[in-house]
Amino acid sequence: MNLDPKIAGRLKRNPEGLVPAVVQQHDTGEVLMLAWMDDEALHRTLTTGRATYWSRSRGEYWVKGDTSGHVQHVRHVALDCDGDTILLKVDQVGAACHTGDRTCFDADVLEIAHP
Amino acid sequence: MNLDPKIAGRLKRNPEGLVPAVVQQHDTGEVLMLAWMDDEALHRTLTTGRATYWSRSRGEYWVKGDTSGHVQHVRHVALDCDGDTILLKVDQVGAACHTGDRTCFDADVLEIAHP
Numbered sequence: 001m002n003l004d005p006k007i008a009g010r011l012k013r014n015p016e017g018l019v020p021a022v023v024q025q026h027d028t029g030e031v032l033m034l035a036w037m038d039d040e041a042l043h044r045t046l047t048t049g050r051a052t053y054w055s056r057s058r059g060e061y062w063v064k065g066d067t068s069g070h071v072q073h074v075r076h077v078a079l080d081c082d083g084d085t086i087l088l089k090v091d092q093v094g095a096a097c098h099t100g101d102r103t104c105f106d107a108d109v110l111e112i113a114h115p
Numbered sequence: 116m117n118l119d120p121k122i123a124g125r126l127k128r129n130p131e132g133l134v135p136a137v138v139q140q141h142d143t144g145e146v147l148m149l150a151w152m153d154d155e156a157l158h159r160t161l162t163t164g165r166a167t168y169w170s171r172s173r174g175e176y177w178v179k180g181d182t183s184g185h186v187q188h189v190r191h192v193a194l195d196c197d198g199d200t201i202l203l204k205v206d207q208v209g210a211a212c213h214t215g216d217r218t219c220f221d222a223d224v225l226e227i228a229h230p
Contacts, residue, residue: 007225014129022137022146029144031137034200047228074227080219081212085149087220097196104195105202110122112189113162 003043011039012084018054019086023096026075026089032096033104035064037086042077049074051090070094118158126154127199133169134201138211141190141204147211148219150179152201157192164189166205185209 002008013019018036025032035053037045041061044052051072055062065071076089097104117123128134133151140147150168152160156176159167166187170177180186191204212219 010223020135020149022149024144024146029139031139031146031202034135034137034195046225049227077225077227078220079223079225080149081214081216081222082219083223085219087146099196101196104197104200105193107196108125108194108198110161110192110194112164112192 003039003046007042007079008039010079010083011042012082013038016056018056019084021051021053021086021088023051023072023088023090023092025092025096027091030103031105032072032090032092032102035062042086045074045088046077051088065093068094068098070096072096118154118161122157122194123154125194125198126157127197128153131171133171134199136166136168136201136203138166138187138203138205138207140207142206145218146220147187147205147207147217150177157201160189160203161192166203180208183209183213185211187211 017038021035021037023032038054041052041054051064051074053062071093072090074090078087132153136150136152138147153169156167156169166179166189168177186208187205189205193202
Protein backbone atom coordinates (compact mmCIF):
# COMPACT_ATOMS: atom_id res chain seq x y z
CA MET A 1 0.00 0.00 0.00
CA ASN A 2 1.16 3.48 -0.78
CA LEU A 3 0.10 7.03 -0.13
CA ASP A 4 -2.60 8.20 -2.55
CA PRO A 5 -0.64 9.61 -5.53
CA LYS A 6 -2.86 12.70 -5.58
CA ILE A 7 -1.73 13.51 -2.03
CA ALA A 8 1.88 12.49 -2.66
CA GLY A 9 1.94 14.85 -5.64
CA ARG A 10 1.07 17.80 -3.42
CA LEU A 11 3.63 17.07 -0.68
CA LYS A 12 6.84 19.07 -0.58
CA ARG A 13 9.45 17.15 1.38
CA ASN A 14 12.74 18.30 2.89
CA PRO A 15 16.01 16.78 1.65
CA GLU A 16 15.43 13.78 3.98
CA GLY A 17 12.02 13.16 2.41
CA LEU A 18 10.19 14.41 5.50
CA VAL A 19 7.43 16.91 6.21
CA PRO A 20 6.83 18.48 9.64
CA ALA A 21 3.54 17.57 11.31
CA VAL A 22 2.05 19.97 13.86
CA VAL A 23 -0.01 18.00 16.35
CA GLN A 24 -2.91 19.69 18.11
CA GLN A 25 -5.45 18.47 20.65
CA HIS A 26 -8.70 18.55 18.68
CA ASP A 27 -10.97 20.08 21.32
CA THR A 28 -8.80 22.33 23.51
CA GLY A 29 -6.59 23.55 20.66
CA GLU A 30 -3.37 22.91 22.61
CA VAL A 31 -0.36 22.46 20.34
CA LEU A 32 1.04 19.20 21.69
CA MET A 33 4.21 18.55 19.70
CA LEU A 34 5.86 18.64 16.30
CA ALA A 35 6.95 15.43 14.62
CA TRP A 36 8.04 14.34 11.16
CA MET A 37 6.36 12.20 8.51
CA ASP A 38 7.42 10.66 5.25
CA ASP A 39 4.89 9.43 2.69
CA GLU A 40 4.51 6.07 4.40
CA ALA A 41 3.95 7.59 7.85
CA LEU A 42 1.23 9.83 6.42
CA HIS A 43 -0.30 6.86 4.62
CA ARG A 44 -0.35 4.81 7.84
CA THR A 45 -1.79 7.75 9.78
CA LEU A 46 -4.61 8.24 7.29
CA THR A 47 -5.46 4.55 6.99
CA THR A 48 -5.14 3.48 10.63
CA GLY A 49 -6.35 6.60 12.46
CA ARG A 50 -3.32 6.28 14.76
CA ALA A 51 -0.69 9.04 14.51
CA THR A 52 2.44 7.51 13.01
CA TYR A 53 5.70 9.38 12.53
CA TRP A 54 9.23 8.87 11.29
CA SER A 55 11.66 8.98 14.18
CA ARG A 56 14.74 10.85 12.98
CA SER A 57 16.73 9.78 16.05
CA ARG A 58 15.87 6.09 15.84
CA GLY A 59 15.50 5.84 12.05
CA GLU A 60 12.21 3.97 12.24
CA TYR A 61 8.46 4.38 12.14
CA TRP A 62 6.96 5.33 15.44
CA VAL A 63 3.30 4.75 16.28
CA LYS A 64 2.75 7.31 19.01
CA GLY A 65 1.79 5.56 22.23
CA ASP A 66 2.92 2.05 21.28
CA THR A 67 5.43 2.01 24.13
CA SER A 68 4.09 4.79 26.40
CA GLY A 69 0.38 4.12 26.03
CA HIS A 70 0.00 7.80 25.18
CA VAL A 71 -1.87 7.15 21.96
CA GLN A 72 -3.04 9.82 19.53
CA HIS A 73 -6.39 9.08 17.89
CA VAL A 74 -6.49 11.12 14.68
CA ARG A 75 -9.56 13.30 14.10
CA HIS A 76 -8.49 15.64 11.29
CA VAL A 77 -5.56 15.92 8.87
CA ALA A 78 -4.78 18.84 6.56
CA LEU A 79 -1.93 20.03 4.36
CA ASP A 80 -0.95 23.66 4.31
CA CYS A 81 -1.13 25.94 1.27
CA ASP A 82 2.39 24.95 0.14
CA GLY A 83 2.08 21.22 0.85
CA ASP A 84 5.12 21.40 3.10
CA THR A 85 3.46 21.13 6.52
CA ILE A 86 0.82 18.76 7.93
CA LEU A 87 -1.66 19.63 10.68
CA LEU A 88 -2.99 16.72 12.74
CA LYS A 89 -5.84 17.21 15.16
CA VAL A 90 -5.86 14.30 17.58
CA ASP A 91 -7.35 13.05 20.78
CA GLN A 92 -4.27 12.65 22.97
CA VAL A 93 -4.34 10.00 25.69
CA GLY A 94 -2.25 11.20 28.65
CA ALA A 95 0.89 13.24 28.15
CA ALA A 96 2.05 14.12 24.65
CA CYS A 97 5.61 14.82 25.82
CA HIS A 98 8.15 12.15 26.75
CA THR A 99 8.99 14.31 29.81
CA GLY A 100 5.51 13.65 31.18
CA ASP A 101 4.28 17.16 30.42
CA ARG A 102 0.94 17.45 28.65
CA THR A 103 2.60 19.26 25.73
CA CYS A 104 6.20 19.60 24.57
CA PHE A 105 5.91 23.39 24.89
CA ASP A 106 5.06 23.61 28.61
CA ALA A 107 8.52 23.84 30.16
CA ASP A 108 10.55 26.49 28.32
CA VAL A 109 8.70 29.80 27.95
CA LEU A 110 10.80 32.68 26.60
CA GLU A 111 10.47 36.24 27.78
CA ILE A 112 9.22 38.82 25.30
CA ALA A 113 10.81 42.25 25.82
CA HIS A 114 8.11 44.61 24.61
CA PRO A 115 9.90 47.62 23.13
CA MET B 116 22.43 42.70 19.18
CA ASN B 117 22.30 38.95 19.36
CA LEU B 118 20.04 36.26 20.71
CA ASP B 119 20.53 35.64 24.43
CA PRO B 120 23.31 33.01 24.60
CA LYS B 121 21.32 31.01 27.15
CA ILE B 122 18.50 30.64 24.60
CA ALA B 123 20.89 30.12 21.68
CA GLY B 124 22.53 27.31 23.65
CA ARG B 125 19.24 25.44 23.89
CA LEU B 126 18.27 25.76 20.20
CA LYS B 127 18.77 22.80 17.90
CA ARG B 128 18.89 24.00 14.31
CA ASN B 129 18.55 22.10 11.05
CA PRO B 130 21.50 22.00 8.63
CA GLU B 131 20.43 25.41 7.27
CA GLY B 132 20.55 26.88 10.79
CA LEU B 133 16.77 27.10 11.02
CA VAL B 134 14.12 26.01 13.51
CA PRO B 135 10.43 25.56 12.63
CA ALA B 136 8.02 27.94 14.33
CA VAL B 137 4.41 26.86 14.82
CA VAL B 138 2.20 29.95 14.85
CA GLN B 139 -1.08 29.85 16.76
CA GLN B 140 -3.81 32.43 17.34
CA HIS B 141 -3.50 33.12 21.06
CA ASP B 142 -7.21 33.14 21.97
CA THR B 143 -8.96 30.79 19.54
CA GLY B 144 -6.12 28.27 19.38
CA GLU B 145 -6.21 28.08 15.57
CA VAL B 146 -2.91 26.90 14.10
CA LEU B 147 -2.27 29.62 11.54
CA MET B 148 0.93 28.61 9.75
CA LEU B 149 4.41 27.21 10.11
CA ALA B 150 7.44 29.35 9.34
CA TRP B 151 11.19 29.19 9.95
CA MET B 152 13.49 31.17 12.23
CA ASP B 153 17.20 31.47 12.65
CA ASP B 154 18.74 32.94 15.80
CA GLU B 155 18.41 36.51 14.52
CA ALA B 156 14.74 36.08 13.57
CA LEU B 157 13.99 34.73 17.05
CA HIS B 158 15.95 37.60 18.60
CA ARG B 159 13.99 40.16 16.59
CA THR B 160 10.70 38.44 17.43
CA LEU B 161 11.45 38.50 21.17
CA THR B 162 12.71 42.08 21.22
CA THR B 163 10.18 43.74 18.90
CA GLY B 164 7.02 41.75 19.65
CA ARG B 165 6.47 41.42 15.89
CA ALA B 166 6.74 37.92 14.41
CA THR B 167 9.82 37.82 12.22
CA TYR B 168 10.88 34.83 10.13
CA TRP B 169 13.55 33.75 7.69
CA SER B 170 12.09 33.38 4.22
CA ARG B 171 13.66 30.30 2.68
CA SER B 172 12.30 31.19 -0.78
CA ARG B 173 13.48 34.80 -0.74
CA GLY B 174 16.58 34.34 1.43
CA GLU B 175 15.75 37.30 3.66
CA TYR B 176 14.17 38.25 6.95
CA TRP B 177 10.46 38.69 6.75
CA VAL B 178 8.45 40.71 9.26
CA LYS B 179 5.01 39.19 8.89
CA GLY B 180 2.56 41.83 7.69
CA ASP B 181 5.10 44.39 6.46
CA THR B 182 3.76 44.12 2.92
CA SER B 183 0.31 42.58 3.51
CA GLY B 184 -0.68 44.46 6.65
CA HIS B 185 -1.45 41.07 8.19
CA VAL B 186 0.71 41.67 11.23
CA GLN B 187 1.30 39.14 14.02
CA HIS B 188 1.56 40.67 17.48
CA VAL B 189 3.45 38.18 19.63
CA ARG B 190 1.88 37.20 22.95
CA HIS B 191 3.82 34.08 23.99
CA VAL B 192 6.93 32.23 22.83
CA ALA B 193 8.12 28.81 23.97
CA LEU B 194 10.69 26.21 22.96
CA ASP B 195 9.83 22.56 22.94
CA CYS B 196 11.45 19.90 25.11
CA ASP B 197 14.19 19.26 22.53
CA GLY B 198 14.84 22.91 21.63
CA ASP B 199 14.13 22.11 18.00
CA THR B 200 10.69 23.71 17.59
CA ILE B 201 9.31 27.13 18.56
CA LEU B 202 5.67 27.83 19.44
CA LEU B 203 4.47 31.39 18.89
CA LYS B 204 1.10 32.52 20.15
CA VAL B 205 0.12 35.69 18.33
CA ASP B 206 -2.71 38.07 17.70
CA GLN B 207 -3.12 37.77 13.93
CA VAL B 208 -4.46 40.78 12.03
CA GLY B 209 -6.51 39.60 9.06
CA ALA B 210 -5.55 36.49 7.13
CA ALA B 211 -2.48 34.50 8.10
CA CYS B 212 -2.25 32.82 4.70
CA HIS B 213 -1.03 34.51 1.53
CA THR B 214 -4.01 32.92 -0.25
CA GLY B 215 -6.35 35.08 1.83
CA ASP B 216 -7.50 32.19 4.01
CA ARG B 217 -7.50 32.75 7.74
CA THR B 218 -5.03 29.88 8.23
CA CYS B 219 -2.71 28.01 5.87
CA PHE B 220 -4.49 24.75 6.78
CA ASP B 221 -8.03 25.66 5.66
CA ALA B 222 -7.97 24.53 2.03
CA ASP B 223 -6.57 21.00 1.84
CA VAL B 224 -8.24 18.60 4.28
CA LEU B 225 -7.31 14.92 3.83
CA GLU B 226 -9.72 12.06 4.26
CA ILE B 227 -9.11 9.66 7.12
CA ALA B 228 -10.12 6.11 6.29
CA HIS B 229 -11.15 4.69 9.63
CA PRO B 230 -10.30 0.99 9.52
